[in-house]
Amino acid sequence: MTLNESHIEEATLEWLAELGYVLGHGPDMAPGETASERESFSDVILKGRLREAIYRLNPSIPEESREEAFRKVLLHETTSLIGNNRSFHHLLRDGVPVEYKRPDGSIAGDRVCLVDFADVQVNDWLAVNQFTIIEGQHNRRPDIILFLNGLPLAVIELKNAADEDATIWSAFSQLQTYKAEIPSLMNYNEVLVVSDGL
Numbered sequence: 001m002t003l004n005e006s007h008i009e010e011a012t013l014e015w016l017a018e019l020g021y022v023l024g025h026g027p028d029m030a031p032g033e034t035a036s037e038r039e040s041f042s043d044v045i046l047k048g049r050l051r052e053a054i055y056r057l058n059p060s061i062p063e064e065s066r067e068e069a070f071r072k073v074l075l076h077e078t079t080s081l082i083g084n085n086r087s088f089h090h091l092l093r094d095g096v097p098v099e100y101k102r103p104d105g106s107i108a109g110d111r112v113c114l115v116d117f118a119d120v121q122v123n124d125w126l127a128v129n130q131f132t133i134i135e136g137q138h139n140r141r142p143d144i145i146l147f148l149n150g151l152p153l154a155v156i157e158l159k160n161a162a163d164e165d166a167t168i169w170s171a172f173s174q175l176q177t178y179k180a181e182i183p184s185l186m187n188y189n190e191v192l193v194v195s196d197g198l
Contacts, residue, residue: 049150
């Protein structure tokens with residue numbers, strides 16, 4: 001058997017499944033498909049999964065505040081990729097700040113959690129291969145994206161170790177292309193991985 005990039009991708013997905021990730025195939029999840037989870041190829045967040053996680057993880061916070069938190073995650077404060085990424089990281093780590101009126105009329109300040117860090121098993125872990133993203137004139141398809149509660153937190157780019165021209169450095173260059181051409185994905189990114197299977 002000749003080793004190729006798809007074998008490395010399959011092995012990676014098997015390993016992720018053993019760790020507890022649910023596996024998804026990008027073409028099956030594309031807009032218009034039966035298992036679609038997004039309206040457009042430009043959507044990088046799986047909004048249904050994110051909204052469900054916000055509601056499940058924050059039952060004591062009023063619905064309108066949970067919706068406000070959901071909207072805040074989708075918005076970006078600046079045009080700077082690094083600034084947006086840093087801002088999102090704070091929301092992921094500390095929760096989304098919200099205010100709401102208590103029954104007595106006073107205002108409560110609270111934080112809507114995007115992830116349960118105490119009991120990680122209650123989170124929604126999804127690994128998707130070949131997830132097409134179209135932004136402007138750019139059409140890109142990262143090898144594997146790891147979603148946590150619908151948020152695309154990790155991108156894995158794989159190359160074939162048997163191919164002299166496909167090195168981890170070419171995978172690293174591919175990630176730089178993603179940053180330049182599909183920056184909306186990188187607004188939420190926490191981890192970038194390159195591998196040649198070795």
